[in-house]
Amino acid sequence: MADRYANFANSGLGRTVVKRLGLPDPPRLRRYRPGDPLVSGPVLLGAAPGGRLSGEVGKLLESAGVTVAESGAAGTKYAALVFDATGIGDSEQLRALFDFFQPYARSLTGCGRVIVLGTPPEAAAGPREATAQRSLEGLTRSIGKEFGRGTTSQLVYVAPGGEQAVESTLRFLLSGRSAYVSGQVIRIGAGSASAPADWDKPLDGKLALVTGAARGIGAAIAATLARDGAEVIALDVPGAGDALADVANKARGRALQLDLTAADAAERLAGYLSAGPHAGVDIVVHNAGITRDKTIARMDASRWDSVIGVNLTAPERVNDLLLERGLVTPGGRIVGVASIAGIAGNRGQTNYATSKAGVIGLVQSTAPILAAKDITINAVAPGFIETAMTAKMPIGLREAGRRLNSMSQGGLPIDVAETIAWFASPGSATITGNVVRVCGQSLLGA
Amino acid sequence: MADRYANFANSGLGRTVVKRLGLPDPPRLRRYRPGDPLVSGPVLLGAAPGGRLSGEVGKLLESAGVTVAESGAAGTKYAALVFDATGIGDSEQLRALFDFFQPYARSLTGCGRVIVLGTPPEAAAGPREATAQRSLEGLTRSIGKEFGRGTTSQLVYVAPGGEQAVESTLRFLLSGRSAYVSGQVIRIGAGSASAPADWDKPLDGKLALVTGAARGIGAAIAATLARDGAEVIALDVPGAGDALADVANKARGRALQLDLTAADAAERLAGYLSAGPHAGVDIVVHNAGITRDKTIARMDASRWDSVIGVNLTAPERVNDLLLERGLVTPGGRIVGVASIAGIAGNRGQTNYATSKAGVIGLVQSTAPILAAKDITINAVAPGFIETAMTAKMPIGLREAGRRLNSMSQGGLPIDVAETIAWFASPGSATITGNVVRVCGQSLLGA
Numbered sequence: 001m002a003d004r005y006a007n008f009a010n011s012g013l014g015r016t017v018v019k020r021l022g023l024p025d026p027p028r029l030r031r032y033r034p035g036d037p038l039v040s041g042p043v044l045l046g047a048a049p050g051g052r053l054s055g056e057v058g059k060l061l062e063s064a065g066v067t068v069a070e071s072g073a074a075g076t077k078y079a080a081l082v083f084d085a086t087g088i089g090d091s092e093q094l095r096a097l098f099d100f101f102q103p104y105a106r107s108l109t110g111c112g113r114v115i116v117l118g119t120p121p122e123a124a125a126g127p128r129e130a131t132a133q134r135s136l137e138g139l140t141r142s143i144g145k146e147f148g149r150g151t152t153s154q155l156v157y158v159a160p161g162g163e164q165a166v167e168s169t170l171r172f173l174l175s176g177r178s179a180y181v182s183g184q185v186i187r188i189g190a191g192s193a194s195a196p197a198d199w200d201k202p203l204d205g206k207l208a209l210v211t212g213a214a215r216g217i218g219a220a221i222a223a224t225l226a227r228d229g230a231e232v233i234a235l236d237v238p239g240a241g242d243a244l245a246d247v248a249n250k251a252r253g254r255a256l257q258l259d260l261t262a263a264d265a266a267e268r269l270a271g272y273l274s275a276g277p278h279a280g281v282d283i284v285v286h287n288a289g290i291t292r293d294k295t296i297a298r299m300d301a302s303r304w305d306s307v308i309g310v311n312l313t314a315p316e317r318v319n320d321l322l323l324e325r326g327l328v329t330p331g332g333r334i335v336g337v338a339s340i341a342g343i344a345g346n347r348g349q350t351n352y353a354t355s356k357a358g359v360i361g362l363v364q365s366t367a368p369i370l371a372a373k374d375i376t377i378n379a380v381a382p383g384f385i386e387t388a389m390t391a392k393m394p395i396g397l398r399e400a401g402r403r404l405n406s407m408s409q410g411g412l413p414i415d416v417a418e419t420i421a422w423f424a425s426p427g428s429a430t431i432t433g434n435v436v437r438v439c440g441q442s443l444l445g446a
Numbered sequence: 447m448a449d450r451y452a453n454f455a456n457s458g459l460g461r462t463v464v465k466r467l468g469l470p471d472p473p474r475l476r477r478y479r480p481g482d483p484l485v486s487g488p489v490l491l492g493a494a495p496g497g498r499l500s501g502e503v504g505k506l507l508e509s510a511g512v513t514v515a516e517s518g519a520a521g522t523k524y525a526a527l528v529f530d531a532t533g534i535g536d537s538e539q540l541r542a543l544f545d546f547f548q549p550y551a552r553s554l555t556g557c558g559r560v561i562v563l564g565t566p567p568e569a570a571a572g573p574r575e576a577t578a579q580r581s582l583e584g585l586t587r588s589i590g591k592e593f594g595r596g597t598t599s600q601l602v603y604v605a606p607g608g609e610q611a612v613e614s615t616l617r618f619l620l621s622g623r624s625a626y627v628s629g630q631v632i633r634i635g636a637g638s639a640s641a642p643a644d645w646d647k648p649l650d651g652k653l654a655l656v657t658g659a660a661r662g663i664g665a666a667i668a669a670t671l672a673r674d675g676a677e678v679i680a681l682d683v684p685g686a687g688d689a690l691a692d693v694a695n696k697a698r699g700r701a702l703q704l705d706l707t708a709a710d711a712a713e714r715l716a717g718y719l720s721a722g723p724h725a726g727v728d729i730v731v732h733n734a735g736i737t738r739d740k741t742i743a744r745m746d747a748s749r750w751d752s753v754i755g756v757n758l759t760a761p762e763r764v765n766d767l768l769l770e771r772g773l774v775t776p777g778g779r780i781v782g783v784a785s786i787a788g789i790a791g792n793r794g795q796t797n798y799a800t801s802k803a804g805v806i807g808l809v810q811s812t813a814p815i816l817a818a819k820d821i822t823i824n825a826v827a828p829g830f831i832e833t834a835m836t837a838k839m840p841i842g843l844r845e846a847g848r849r850l851n852s853m854s855q856g857g858l859p860i861d862v863a864e865t866i867a868w869f870a871s872p873g874s875a876t877i878t879g880n881v882v883r884v885c886g887q888s889l890l891g892a
Binding site (some may be wrong): 079091101102106110126130131132133135138141145146183187232295296299301308341342347350351352353355357360361362369444445 | 495534537538540541543544545547548551552567570573574576577578579580581582583584585586588589590591629642658696741742745747750751754755762787788789790791792793794795796797799800801802803804806807810811812815826830850864888889891
């Protein structure tokens with residue numbers, strides 16, 4: 001799991017060698033620790049004329065203790081450049097982006113943040129506005145590739161009427177919680193979201209179920225949700241044994257041994273959840289997943305069936321039964337785990353990519369239905385994450401996966417977990433149907 | 447413009463060297479020549495139980511002179527594997543894909559074709575079906591990366607009620623016209639489309655305007671639309687001079703010198719089109735585009751303004767005025783030219799990527815409005831295309847762009863032109879709002 005090259009590149013000697021030879025230069029990413037301030041410097045906040053978000057954003061940042069500058073000063077280093085582009089109604093007005101970003105492109109601190117706020121093209125007043133708003137995506141993705149030094153760059157579309165629901169997302173994106181999330185397009189829907197009493201414990205009082213929790217990304221999800229205040233049920237197959245118990249203990253939660261592909265699994269899970277004192281569950285994270293890689297020419301049917309069964313059919317069945325029984329509470333959160341392979345496809349992974357593209361389909365098709373029940377459903381799509389699984393890859397593939405992204409390094413399980421915790425926050429009530437990649441802005445895509 | 451490596455790799459000695467050293471192996475792609483048969487071997491056609499397309503597809507392929515096999519035979523080489531997946535209503539039924547593709551994964555001829563037909567997830571009967579249909583994307587993209595040897599792999603979503611409108615797309619995808627199009631998701635809407643009298647001259651009697659036509663991709667578009675029967679107006683800036691005249695002459699069309707960024711350009715173009723005997727135009731291809739690359743930190747405002755102006759604002763103005771004056775005929779076709787950079791973003795191209803993402807926005811936001819006028823609007827998004835522009839790239843970047851795709855080579859201007867000609871076909875009447883990449887399934891994406 002160790003990225004020895006990154007450790008070397010960040011050593012005294014390594015810095016010199018990397019610079020001289022023009023080698024990949026993976027910065028040390030700023031990751032969140034409880035108690036950290038949101039950002040470690042002032043935030044420059046700009047807006048195109050007529051925008052509807054910068055006022056609200058300025059207020060919430062200031063009340064979060066952030067120093068907000070509304071006009072830039074030469075020589076100042078900013079922790080973030082935030083631009084409200086909702087006032088842009090026409091391609092000619094895109095010039096406001098250039099005017100804001102150009103003078104301060106070199107004024108960001110390391111691991112800085114670029115956030116552009118826009119109106120979802122589908123909610124724009126007409127084609128001219130929709131076109132200009134859609135073009136923001138080209139800007140933010142290019143900036144993510146250009147700025148480097150751990151800078152992340154995102155486009156956040158806020159539906160008209162969603163102005164009061166942006167805080168959880170801004171906090172996530174500004175903080176070290178989103179260290180490995182870049183080049184993403186996030187949609188916040190209309191409506192309001194209640195702020196948690198304590199932004200460092202946003203999940204206080206919530207009960208969370210995490211599948212595949214015994215190791216790797218699942219263990220990090222369990223630990224992170226617990227850190228954020230949730231009571232965690234860590235679920236894994238009976239064979240996971242001690243590892244699962246360890247995770248549950250560390251999270252001060254419960255371990256639940258269950259093979260989700262068993263015919264009666266959903267029924268047993270429903271029974272378990274309805275028997276508890278909570279009578280239901282607030283957060284469901286479908287993390288359990290397997291790979292059985294082979295080219296399709298060499299694949300046997302069991303590899304196909306098991307991957308589809310664990311990664312896709314099991315979450316479908318669990319969702320269907322829990323929802324039918326009313327066991328996901330109002331205000332509930334369901335999160336799926338997709339993958340870059342489900343977006344881009346991958347050689348040797350027809351089964352896995354099919355299952356993970358299906359997870360995206362599950363999220364997108366279920367979101368409108370669950371909205372009526374005040375439940376959100378979203379997915380993360382991890383790129384190259386440092387786990388026991390990726391440590392076993394052949395070195396050529398592993399190094400390519402690690403370096404071919406804007407961070408020149410792999411992500412950590414915690415990065416996936418933080419993104420899930422953001423979806424799970426009470427503040428994310430109007431975020432649904434999103435698929436957010438946790439990939440350091442990998443070059444790979446579709 | 448020459449890909450010397452590909453020429454070498456396809457030489458007698460080169461084949462041996464490439465195999466021994468495991469070097470990239472760019473196959474010679476099968477490209478269309480008038481009179482070519484659709485495919486050079488039998489097509490294996492399968493279906494999941496309950497599908498609504500394979501009957502129609504079998505009939506149209508047979509009437510196009512294709513030998514269709516409905517069950518595979520060991521040892522036979524197939525030119526294409528076509529699978530109707532519309533009957534798949536649940537993730538467990540995805541097994542039908544494995545059962546169809548696994549035994550014949552090695553039975554495709556070089557430059558073979560994989561086509562999976564599905565139901566658009568948004569038109570599915572419920573979340574289970576939508577999820578399964580969405581997962582088809584993971585399969586087709588993985589197959590594209592896995593099969594190699596010039597195989598292309600696509601997912602074609604056919605809306606319920608669009609069964610009679612699939613022929614132009616199947617012909618495009620099976621033929622050498624789509625040599626460099628792979629890993630794409632195409633949506634065919636409900637409704638019917640009239641077959642052209644002659645599939646080798648589908649644009650007979652149509653008047654087509656091509657901007658930026660003097661060279662490169664624009665010249666290929668003009669030539670290809672003319673080859674397919676259209677009368678072509680080749681437009682470029684006055685400075686293009688002889689090159690433009692040459693293109694127009696070769697296409698037996700007209701040259702029109704006009705700077706589209708001039709304040710009165712749209713007005714002058716409208717005047718030109720309304721004065722002609724045709725009183726309007728049937729096909730408008732917004733190909734004119736420029737790059738002015740710099741990182742945003744080093745960019746001056748004129749680079750920003752000119753790129754947005756030429757690539758995005760000019761097409762918007764032309765569309766708006768031509769549509770307002772009724773100068774795009776009913777049955778008309780508008781095609782924009784986006785770019786991989788507009789999808790993935792690119793270092794040094796904040797201006798270009800913004801403009802090209804905008805072209806995608808233009809297409810997506812205008813399509814529903816134009817549907818009422820029986821006009822379609824779509825975009826191509828080229829990847830690495832061998833042109834004078836890419837020939838000037840530094841060798842490292844150029845070779846990366848050329849090889850990092852499923853074809854291990856760059857595309858040709860004709861590949862972009864063929865895709866535009868398919869959009870322009872009378873048979874593509876229900877295809878609108880699509881963005882199709884012409885990139886050999888580049889690894890780069892979003």
